[in-house]
Amino acid sequence: xxxxxxxxxxxxxxxxxxxxHPAMIRNFxxxxxxxxxxxxVLCHIAESGDAIWTVRAGTQRILDVFTLRKLCxxxxxxxxxxxxxxxxxxxxxxVDDEAKVEPLIEALESNGFVxxxxxxxxxFISHTQGWLHCDIPGTDASGVVxxxxxxxxxxxxxxxxxxxxxxxxxxxxxxxxxxxxIAINIQHTKPPKINHDLVANxxxxxxxxxxxxxxxxxxxxxxxxxxxxxxxxxxICCGACYPPCPPMQINDPEHSKLxxxxxxxxxxxxxxxxxxxxxxxxxxxxxxxxxEATAVVKRILRAYKEDARxxxxxxxxxxxVGWPRFFELTELPFTKFHIDNWRGSxxxxxxxxxxxx
Amino acid sequence: xxxxxxxxxDQLEQGPWPSFISGIKRxxxxxxxxxxxxxANDLLGQLEHSYETRRGYWKGGTVSVYGYGGGIIPRFSEVxxxxxxxxxxxxxxxxxxxxxxxxTDMLRNLADSWxxxxxxxxxxxxxxxxxMFIGADTENTQHFFDEINxxxxxxxxxxxxxxxxxxxxxxxxxxxxxxxxxxxxxxxVNNFVDxxxxxxxxxxxxxxxxxxxxxxxxxxERADFAVIGTWRDEMKVDQDExxxxxxxxxxxxxIDNVVTRCPTNALSLNDDxxxxxxxxxxxxxxxxxxxxxxxxxxGDEKGVSVLIGGxxxxxxxxxxxxxxxxxxxxxxxxxxDRLVEIAxxxxxxxxxxxxEHERVGEMIERIGLVNFLEGIxxxxxxxxxxxxxxxxxxxxxxxxxxAAKWFERRQRAKNGESEAA
Numbered sequence: 001x002x003x004x005x006x007x008x009x010x011x012x013x014x015x016x017x018x019x020x021h022p023a024m025i026r027n028f029x030x031x032x033x034x035x036x037x038x039x040x041v042l043c044h045i046a047e048s049g050d051a052i053w054t055v056r057a058g059t060q061r062i063l064d065v066f067t068l069r070k071l072c073x074x075x076x077x078x079x080x081x082x083x084x085x086x087x088x089x090x091x092x093x094x095v096d097d098e099a100k101v102e103p104l105i106e107a108l109e110s111n112g113f114v115x116x117x118x119x120x121x122x123x124f125i126s127h128t129q130g131w132l133h134c135d136i137p138g139t140d141a142s143g144v145v146x147x148x149x150x151x152x153x154x155x156x157x158x159x160x161x162x163x164x165x166x167x168x169x170x171x172x173x174x175x176x177x178x179x180x181x182i183a184i185n186i187q188h189t190k191p192p193k194i195n196h197d198l199v200a201n202x203x204x205x206x207x208x209x210x211x212x213x214x215x216x217x218x219x220x221x222x223x224x225x226x227x228x229x230x231x232x233x234x235x236i237c238c239g240a241c242y243p244p245c246p247p248m249q250i251n252d253p254e255h256s257k258l259x260x261x262x263x264x265x266x267x268x269x270x271x272x273x274x275x276x277x278x279x280x281x282x283x284x285x286x287x288x289x290x291x292e293a294t295a296v297v298k299r300i301l302r303a304y305k306e307d308a309r310x311x312x313x314x315x316x317x318x319x320x321v322g323w324p325r326f327f328e329l330t331e332l333p334f335t336k337f338h339i340d341n342w343r344g345s346x347x348x349x350x351x352x353x354x355x356x357x
Numbered sequence: 358x359x360x361x362x363x364x365x366x367d368q369l370e371q372g373p374w375p376s377f378i379s380g381i382k383r384x385x386x387x388x389x390x391x392x393x394x395x396x397a398n399d400l401l402g403q404l405e406h407s408y409e410t411r412r413g414y415w416k417g418g419t420v421s422v423y424g425y426g427g428g429i430i431p432r433f434s435e436v437x438x439x440x441x442x443x444x445x446x447x448x449x450x451x452x453x454x455x456x457x458x459x460x461t462d463m464l465r466n467l468a469d470s471w472x473x474x475x476x477x478x479x480x481x482x483x484x485x486x487x488x489m490f491i492g493a494d495t496e497n498t499q500h501f502f503d504e505i506n507x508x509x510x511x512x513x514x515x516x517x518x519x520x521x522x523x524x525x526x527x528x529x530x531x532x533x534x535x536x537x538x539x540x541x542x543x544x545x546v547n548n549f550v551d552x553x554x555x556x557x558x559x560x561x562x563x564x565x566x567x568x569x570x571x572x573x574x575x576x577x578e579r580a581d582f583a584v585i586g587t588w589r590d591e592m593k594v595d596q597d598e599x600x601x602x603x604x605x606x607x608x609x610x611x612i613d614n615v616v617t618r619c620p621t622n623a624l625s626l627n628d629d630x631x632x633x634x635x636x637x638x639x640x641x642x643x644x645x646x647x648x649x650x651x652x653x654x655x656g657d658e659k660g661v662s663v664l665i666g667g668x669x670x671x672x673x674x675x676x677x678x679x680x681x682x683x684x685x686x687x688x689x690x691x692x693x694d695r696l697v698e699i700a701x702x703x704x705x706x707x708x709x710x711x712x713e714h715e716r717v718g719e720m721i722e723r724i725g726l727v728n729f730l731e732g733i734x735x736x737x738x739x740x741x742x743x744x745x746x747x748x749x750x751x752x753x754x755x756x757x758x759x760a761a762k763w764f765e766r767r768q769r770a771k772n773g774e775s776e777a778a
Contacts, residue, residue: 012511016456035747062381064384071461081462082459085459140404173670175669180576268570288368
C-alpha cells in the first residue's frame with residue numbers, strides 16, 4: 001500500500017519576535033542612538049535608558065553542525081542565548097550587560113572566530129555557492145573568500161578604512177553575490193563549447209535562443225541532429241545560455257577568468273545607489289588560493305585607504321578624484337574594454353570638458 | 358572508509374580565517390553517524406576534483422517535497438560513480454524568521470534535525486536570504502522538511518516564483534528604523550505562500566525590506582519590490598548634542614564631513630554651533646544621521662517608499678528599482694492591506710504581461726513605466742523620475758485631460774487623502 005504523505009503546513013516566514021532578546025522586544029522602535037565602543041561591538045541606547053550590546057563575529061559561513069553548536073554554546077555561556085545573522089553572514093550576540101562583552105569576545109576569539117566587521121571595516125565577503133554546490137559555477141567562491149579573508153583579516157578587525165567596504169564574489173556573471181564596493185566575479189572569455197549530441201535531448205531550444213542578450217544563438221542541424229549554433233563574432237561570452245542548456249559548456253579551466261569591479265553602493269547616503277564598474281579583468285582563476293585576485297583587491301584597498309576622505313565609500317572617492325586618477329593610483333591598466341558599449345552606454349561617456357589635468 | 362586525498366583543499370586550512378574545509382573534515386572524521394562521515398568524505402573528494410580540473414560537477418534536476426513544486430535546489434553529481442555517498446546532494450531553502458533572529462535553542466533544534474537527515478552543513482544565509490541546508494539525498498529531503506515544518510519552518514522559493522524575502526535588524530535594534538520591517542516582511546511574503554511554493558510566474562520575484570534609506574538589504578539593487586522606511590516631517594535635531602559634537606570634533610570636521618556632504622546643500626552650521634536644516638530640500642539620504650546619530654534622528658511622521666524593478670545583469674543589464682510609491686504611511690491594518698494589495702496588483706500584472714524569464718524591471722523597461730502604473734492602478738508622480746523626458750518622440754494629444762487629472766489629484770491631496778490610496 002502506498003505510504004500516506006504528510007501535507008505541508010504552509011506557514012511561510014516565521015515570526016522573529018519569538019526569538020528576539022527581551023530588551024529588543026521591550027524597546028522595539030524606541031532606540032535613540034548607538035555608539036561603537038570598539039571594533040565588533042555596538043552599543044544601542046533606548047529612550048527608556050536601556051542599553052544593549054551587540055558583539056559581531058565572522059565565521060566560515062559554510063557551517064558544520066559542530067561549529068554551529070559551538071556558536072550556540074558560546075551564546076549560552078557568555079551571552080543571553082539570543083543571536084542573529086547579518087546579511088553578510090556574520091553572527092551577532094546581543095547582551096544587556098556590559099560586563100558580559102569582554103568575556104564573550106574572549107570566548108569567540110579563543111574558539112577561532114573573528115570579532116569585528118563593524119563600522120569602517122572591510123566587512124565579511126558575501127559569496128555564493130561555487131563548486132561546492134552550484135550547477136553552473138566557474139569558480140569556488142568559498143575558497144576565494146577564505147583565501148582573501150586570511151589576508152584582509154586585520155581590516156575586518158581594525159575598521160581603519162575611510163568608510164565601510166563591502167566585498168562580494170560571484171562564480172558566474174549572474175552575480176548572485178550582488179553589488180559591492182569591490183566585486184570579484186567570473187568573466188568568461190570564450191564562447192560556449194557545444195556538445196551537439198546532447199542539445200536536442202536536454203535543451204528547450206527556443207528558450208535558449210531567447211535567453212541570449214545579443215541574439216547570437218540560432219537553431220541548426222549539426223551532423224544530422226537538431227542542435228544550436230553560436231555566432232562567435234556576436235557572442236559576448238556571458239554564459240546566459242548555459243543554465244538552460246548544460247551542453248553549451250561555458251566554464252573553461254583556462255579561459256574563465258576573474259574580473260574585478262568597484263563602486264557598487266546600495267545605500268542612499270550622500271549619492272544615490274550606484275552599480276559597480278569594471279576595473280580589472282583577465283585575472284587567472286587559480287585555486288586553491290587565488291593569489292592574483294587578492295593582490296588586485298589589496299592594491300585597490302591600499303589606494304582607497306590612503307587617498308579617500310573620511311566617510312567616502314569607494315564610489316564617492318572615485319567620483320571626487322576621477323577615473324584617470326583611480327587607474328593611476330591603483331596602477332591598473334585602462335583598456336578599450338573599460339568603455340561600455342551596451343545599450344544606454346553613451347550616458348557613461350564624458351560629454352563635457354570636465355577634465356582633470 | 359578510505360579518505361580521499363585533498364592536497365589542494367588542505368591549503369584552505371591554513372591562515373587565520375575560520376576554514377570551511379576544516380569543518381567538513383570534522384564531519385568526516387568526528388561525527389558519530391557513519392552516513393555523515395561518508396557524505397563528507399565524498400563531498401571533499403568531488404570538491405578536490407573540481408579544484409584540480411577547475412570545473413563544477415553538479416547537475417540540476419527535479420526534486421520537491423510532497424505538496425510543493427519548489428524550495429529545493431536539486432543536485433546530482435556528474436561524477437557520482439567516484440563519489441557515490443554524496444551523489445544526491447540537494448539544498449533545502451528554508452525561510453528564516455523575519456530579521457534573522459534565533460535563539461540558541463532553536464539553532465540546536467535545527468542542527469539536530471539536519472544531522473539526522475542531511476550532510477550537517479548549513480549556511481545562515483544564502484544570497485536571497487534563505488537558510489541553506491546543503492546536502493540531503495532525495496528521500497531525506499522529505500523527512501527533514503517534515504520534521505522542521507512541524508516546529509514552524511517552511512521552505513522558501515526556488516525557480517520562477519515569489520522568493521524568500523529579507524528584512525534588516527530594524528526597529529528591534531536600530532535608531533534609524535522608520536517602520537516595522539518584520540511586520541511588512543511577513544505581511545507581504547506570507548500573503549503569497551502559494552506563489553512561493555508552486556513556481557508559476559514568468560521569473561523570480563523578490564521582496565526586500567529596509568527600515569531606512571541606508572538600505573542595508575540592498576533592496577533597490579536586488580529586489581523586484583523594495584520597501585524602504587522614511588519620514589516626511591522634519592528630522593529631529595538635538596541642538597545641545599550638536600554643540601557637544603562640534604566641541605568634541607571641531608568645526609572643520611563637522612563642515613567637511615557633515616555640512617558639505619549633504620547632497621542637496623540642506624545643512625548649515627550656525628555661528629553658535631547649532632545646525633540649521635532645510636527640511637524641504639532634505640532627501641533623507643541618511644548621511645548626517647549616520648555621522649551624528651546622537652544629535653540627529655528621523656522625524657515622527659514615518660512611512661515607507663516603494664521601489665520596483667531592481668535586478669542584476671541578465672538579460673538586458675543591471676536595473677535599479679525605481680519609485681512607484683513615494684510615501685505611504687503604515688500606521689493601521691488598512692495601510693498594511695493597501696501595501697499588500699499593491700504587491701498583489703504588481704504580481705498579477707507581472708504574471709500576465711512579462712515574457713518568460715523576464716524580471717519585472719525588464720518588463721517595465723520594455724513597456725514603459727506609465728503602462729505599468731496604469732496596469733496596477735497607481736498615479737504618476739514627479740518623485741518617480743530623475744528628470745522629465747528629453748526625447749520629443751511622444752504623442753501628447755490627451756494633454757488637457759492629463760493636466761486636469763493632475764490638478765484633481767493636487768486638490769485631493771490638499772483635502773488630506775493619502776496618495777497611495
